[in-house]
Amino acid sequence: MSAVAAVFPFMSADFATADPLRALEIAARDGESTAFTQLYERTHQLAWGVLYKVVGPSSDLEDLLQESYLQLLKALRGYRGESKVTTFLHRVCVNVGLMHLRSKRRRPEDPTDELPQTEAGEGSDPERAARVKQAAALLQKALSALSEEKAAVFTYHELLGLKPEEIAELVEAPVNTVRSRLNRARQDFTEAVAKLGGTP
Amino acid sequence: MSAHLSTEQLWGAPSAEAVAHLEGCAGCRAEQQQVVAARALLQAARPPAPALDPIAMRRIGVHLKEAAQEQAKRRGFWPFAFHPAWLLAAVAAMLAVVVVSRIPPPPTPIVRPQPAPAPTQLAVTPPPQDDPVPPAPVVEPRKPLLAKVTSARKAKGAKKAQELTEGAVVATEKGGALWMQLPDGSRAGLTGSSQLKLDNLDEKRVAMTLEKGSVVVNARHLPERVLSINAGEVEIRDVGTRFLVSRDVNRVLVAVEEGVVEVNAPGSTVTLKAGRSAEWREGRLVEAAWAPTTPPPPAPVKVVSPPTPAIVAVEPPPEPAPAPSPVVPTNPEDEYALPENLPKTTVTAPPTSRPPAPPPVPVPAKPAPPPEVVPETAEEEEASVLSLAGIELRVKKLTRAVASPFASVGGSMRETRVREIGRLADEGNCEEALTRADAWLADKVSQSDDEGRWRRNVLVNQLRCYTKLERDADAARVKKQLQ
Numbered sequence: 001m002s003a004v005a006a007v008f009p010f011m012s013a014d015f016a017t018a019d020p021l022r023a024l025e026i027a028a029r030d031g032e033s034t035a036f037t038q039l040y041e042r043t044h045q046l047a048w049g050v051l052y053k054v055v056g057p058s059s060d061l062e063d064l065l066q067e068s069y070l071q072l073l074k075a076l077r078g079y080r081g082e083s084k085v086t087t088f089l090h091r092v093c094v095n096v097g098l099m100h101l102r103s104k105r106r107r108p109e110d111p112t113d114e115l116p117q118t119e120a121g122e123g124s125d126p127e128r129a130a131r132v133k134q135a136a137a138l139l140q141k142a143l144s145a146l147s148e149e150k151a152a153v154f155t156y157h158e159l160l161g162l163k164p165e166e167i168a169e170l171v172e173a174p175v176n177t178v179r180s181r182l183n184r185a186r187q188d189f190t191e192a193v194a195k196l197g198g199t200p
Numbered sequence: 201m202s203a204h205l206s207t208e209q210l211w212g213a214p215s216a217e218a219v220a221h222l223e224g225c226a227g228c229r230a231e232q233q234q235v236v237a238a239r240a241l242l243q244a245a246r247p248p249a250p251a252l253d254p255i256a257m258r259r260i261g262v263h264l265k266e267a268a269q270e271q272a273k274r275r276g277f278w279p280f281a282f283h284p285a286w287l288l289a290a291v292a293a294m295l296a297v298v299v300v301s302r303i304p305p306p307p308t309p310i311v312r313p314q315p316a317p318a319p320t321q322l323a324v325t326p327p328p329q330d331d332p333v334p335p336a337p338v339v340e341p342r343k344p345l346l347a348k349v350t351s352a353r354k355a356k357g358a359k360k361a362q363e364l365t366e367g368a369v370v371a372t373e374k375g376g377a378l379w380m381q382l383p384d385g386s387r388a389g390l391t392g393s394s395q396l397k398l399d400n401l402d403e404k405r406v407a408m409t410l411e412k413g414s415v416v417v418n419a420r421h422l423p424e425r426v427l428s429i430n431a432g433e434v435e436i437r438d439v440g441t442r443f444l445v446s447r448d449v450n451r452v453l454v455a456v457e458e459g460v461v462e463v464n465a466p467g468s469t470v471t472l473k474a475g476r477s478a479e480w481r482e483g484r485l486v487e488a489a490w491a492p493t494t495p496p497p498p499a500p501v502k503v504v505s506p507p508t509p510a511i512v513a514v515e516p517p518p519e520p521a522p523a524p525s526p527v528v529p530t531n532p533e534d535e536y537a538l539p540e541n542l543p544k545t546t547v548t549a550p551p552t553s554r555p556p557a558p559p560p561v562p563v564p565a566k567p568a569p570p571p572e573v574v575p576e577t578a579e580e581e582e583a584s585v586l587s588l589a590g591i592e593l594r595v596k597k598l599t600r601a602v603a604s605p606f607a608s609v610g611g612s613m614r615e616t617r618v619r620e621i622g623r624l625a626d627e628g629n630c631e632e633a634l635t636r637a638d639a640w641l642a643d644k645v646s647q648s649d650d651e652g653r654w655r656r657n658v659l660v661n662q663l664r665c666y667t668k669l670e671r672d673a674d675a676a677r678v679k680k681q682l683q
Contacts, residue, residue: 028268032272033265033268033269033272034265036264036265037264037268038267039262040260040261040264040512041261043295044252044257044260044261045251045252048249048252050251052246052249053246053249056245056246056248062252062253062256062260065260066260066263066264069260069264070267070524071244071629072273073267073271075265088413089310092563111683122294131588132244132245132247135241135244135245136246138241138245139241139242139245142241158239158242159242180617186235186238189238190231190234190235190237190238191234193237193238193241
């Protein structure tokens with residue numbers, strides 16, 4: 001018996017196994033705090049990965065993860081179930097991450113936000129770790145230089161690996177619009193990297 | 201195009217034409233190099249994500265559970281709060297409040313007019329909501345107090361030194377008198393054939409209802425206390441004064457000896473100062489002068505047998521004595537001097553359904569019963585300053601003055617002319633009174649049984665006017681006729 005079936009025995013097995021996250025989302029939307037906790041336990045790795053892809057190695061990741069789920073908790077009320085819960089969680093995490101990057105750009109440089117030396121598991125190769133650190137800083141600056149729309153589609157495609165059709169669902173825009181927006185985002189990103197002098 | 205060539209995922213495999221173009225275009229090749237470098241940067245900057253620290257994961261989970269519980273509480277309340285049933289109930293409550301606010305509040309006991317005794321008065325009574333209702337003054341816990349009877353003679357329901365509570369009714373028989381001390385130190389005195397109900401006795405409000413007869417009030421000036429008397433439709437409120445309230449079958453008279461009182465009648469409010477009076481009759485509040493505060497002249501007294509020093513009796517008036525009295529003037533009323541040129545103003549009530557012709561006015565034509573003064577104690581000595589007997593006489597005189605304009609209704613013209621002569625004499629218009637008296641005496645005598653009484657009245661008024669005008673010879677002639 002799955003956890004969903006244990007929590008909601010009235011649900012049919014087919015419904016619970018078809019999209020267990022969906023069942024948890026429904027329960028969480030109806031005020032079941034236990035269901036929301038289970039939804040977190042099942043999806044936190046996914047959210048963590050998305051945030052890491054968007055923000056990069058940062059000491060703020062845990063806070064951003066918590067903030068993402070708080071945003072999800074609020075947004076569940078307006079969630080109509082037209083997309084998968086994971087897709088919805090993707091969008092929330094990307095928005096939170098990009099918001100974090102933009103806020104960091106407006107803030108003065110925080111010295112405590114230095115990348116940990118062993119963050120990427122490159123402790124055995126200091127030279128490579130330094131390259132990763134330099135590339136991550138360059139990526140953050142180049143991403144924050146993009147507009148909000150371009151940064152979103154660029155992140156979805158280049159960092160998270162989503163297809164244009166999936167991105168179109170997330171940003172609620174036609175697929176061709178997503179493609180053209182992604183093309184311009186890529187050009188802007190390349191120019192920004194060249195301007196910043198980053199040639200890895 | 202270079203971007204297209206570098207992103208097979210996005211656009212699919214590059215065409216042979218695009219590859220051929222790239223080989224021949226140096227700019228495109230440079231641009232492609234930048235795209236490749238940028239993608240390499242992305243790959244380098246985003247190594248695989250490390251695993252989330254389990255401790256941090258649990259900490260975040262606990263925090264999220266608390267947040268979810270908190271939101272569940274809020275969401276559990278607000279949907280209930282905004283349930284359509286509640287909205288309907290709120291709308292219904294607002295409508296009820298609006299409806300209730302438009303309903304006039306019920307009159308408080310202090311201002312509820314006593315039922316008018318005369319049907320004619322009922323016909324002209326304005327609706328209760330038009331009454332000048334004073335605000336109910338008391339919100340604090342009440343402390344009911346007692347009134348104490350200081351003297352009583354021929355009283356019903358009370359005797360001397362008796363303590364009276366709220367709701368008590370005291371009455372006097374004909375010729376009786378009763379004085380009581382109110383809890384605020386004020387004093388109230390009932391004349392004969394009077395009845396008074398104590399509606400409210402506390403520190404904030406002293407309210408009485410005069411059901412019949414007359415009451416004299418000697419009120420203390422206490423700003424925090426309201427003293428009021430209801431007499432039929434009329435409410436009298438004082439602010440520290442001495443005044444008289446008299447209630448007849450279909451009229452209420454208020455006369456002020458000292459200070460100021462406020463008279464509230466349906467549709468009319470009059471503030472009376474010392475020396476002024478107001479009479480409520482037939483839906484109108486008529487203001488007139490009131491006799492000066494000097495006590496009435498001493499009447500001839502005789503000791504009642506058996507001789508009791510404390511009890512004296514005023515000689516009864518001769519009217520309607522069939523035989524002429526040896527004393528001239530015999531009516532004590534006529535010996536009391538009224539101020540000359542009585543000013544008179546009329547406060548008209550709002551338009552009512554009053555019939556065009558007022559009904560006959562039963563003016564108390566008979567003289568007052570012999571007033572008796574019982575000066576047994578110091579309090580009664582004080583009361584004697586404002587003699588109840590004198591008050592009664594002045595009430596009758598004022599009643600005659602106010603009622604004379606209505607006297608022509610329902611009575612014979614000859615009697616009406618007698619009343620008019622008396623009114624002119626009261627007002628001090630002696631020349632006119634004498635002219636009318638001569639004309640009346642010269643007219644043909646009627647066959648009425650009251651002809652003798654009317655003639656005597658005319659002669660008495662003639663005598664008053666001659667005396668006032670110092671026409672001694674004429675006065676002596678009339679006096680001789682009276683004898």
